[in-house]
Amino acid sequence: MDTAAIIDRTRELLAEHYVFPDVARELDALLAARLAAGAYGVTTPEELGALVTADLQSVNGDRHLRLKFHSDQVPDGDDSAVMQQVARSFELSLGGVPHLRRLAGGVVHLELAPSLFPVEWAAEGITAAFTLASRGDALIIDLRANTGGDPETVALVCSHLLDEPTHLNTMYDRAGEVSRQFWSQSHVPGRRFGGAKPVYVLTSGTTFSGAEELAYDLQQLGRATVVGERTGGGAHPRRGFTVHPHLEATIPTARAVNPVSGTNWELVGVAPDITVPAADALDRAHHEALAELDRRGGDSPVLAEVRAALRAGRSVVEPVR
Template sequence: MTTTAKQLDVSPVVQETAQLLLDHYVFPDVARQLAELLRRRLADGAYDVAAAEELGRRVTADLQSLNGDPHLSLKHHAEPVPTEQGAAVLAAMRGKFASSLGGAPRVELRDGRIALLELAPALFPLGWAAEPLTAALTLVAPADALIVDLRGNTGGDPDTVAFVCGHLLDERTHLNTMYWRDGERLEQSWSPPHVPGARFGGSKPLYVLTSSRTFSAAEELAYDLQQLGRAVVVGEPTAGGAHPREGWTVHPHLEASIPVGRSVNPVSGTNWEGTGVRPDVPCPADEAADRAHALAAERLR
């Protein structure tokens, strides 16, 4: 059903989004500027629209106008979303989890004992995904080389990133550090010292496929493995979103997505925000699997 102008009360949605920015956005100075911009645009009538989807589009454009943060948005959901913090994203992910074999929709053995494992459309919460990912990663563990396809992966859970890395490394390894908005708390991410099932391990050839759609936690997986010198990244530069986000429902169909921290890689001392993960072997995304296979076959020879 289309949301009518009478049903859509714009002001409280925009005001609440502005206050959430001030309370939670990882960069307080930017938050103040953006909150002022939203309130000024509200007063000017820029958000006088009839549909929640159009309001989300306009507010998102303004939210990203200052520093281009792709995690910062007023996200529209076609179906009504729960009011609990973070529940909107989880509700949207549930159906995708069920229809993608838990986030590992394709396992393929190619010529020369080269395996391809597609992780898509997301790196789902580890509590959901541990079992299907263990099955898929155990299945490819005996291969002589592995291609991990992240071209259609748009993000997910950092704990799942660490879990996958545990299967692709030989020992517990520092992957990433999150610095949170309050400035007093940081959280390190490490690959687990032990994993269920078999490990592919840290010495056999490993290739990671990326596209311009690869985003967020999927970018972290590619970036972590690249910075450790563990994987060769093949494909296109990724979307460039490195800030962990939280979501707040501000309307039955609108979720304010606000980054609450920033990632710092222990090797590079920085992250992929704004730049994306830069491939070691650049090529169009639709050619990346064949290019990685050729590289793996040559290395194995």
């Protein structure tokens, strides 16, 4: 393992791509000094990745800034490592929609995990899931095990939950210029869930990056209630560069700015509207959804039964069998 070459290449990538040039200069000096002092005198790529990642995150805490170890050898090229991993996860998770079910009272539980996969891959499954979910009276979107993904896929999900094209997010490059805006779409294939029925988003400390954006966008628009734990706090989209057969330098190249808040969730995470342990979030969101549907009224026989159970203090969180 040519440690000096790996560090030098990582420094070059920071100088060329990192969204905050002043931080990149500070990190460049830090890595050079640490290399000269013999701090990286380890024998395995995994050990080197851990040491360098700690140094990369020591200045501003950016959790997307890493020298990431991959146990499987990864090909050369930008984003090759992450795309190899993403393709494997996509096949094992039913295209990112591993769980869809109807709970008591017409509430739908839809899990999106482990990632919001590239929209050209994920659109078919997400469209199918939301077409089914559209028949529900309320929706719980479960992001507790979701660690990020494609902002285009975030926009697609939001499009199923909003009735009009809506500005969701703006990306700014390292020069401070707008590089991309994301909007919900005026048309979606399949059926919309729509912009009126109750929506709840479940989060955990594991929820990260693009999944955080989905929770944050819907929360800032007042379209969803976030239930669970504060999320991980990663708002900077990144690119990946192979610097060794088992090491990928992940470098954030832009920063997200929400049009409502004027800021993002970097370092602070998305604060839930209702804070509960992640393990309890589904039950709590289901209860909140049923209570909201009860407040709105309606003549569904199932919902009438649920109202009676709520008034009697009985549990209604078990799914309909």
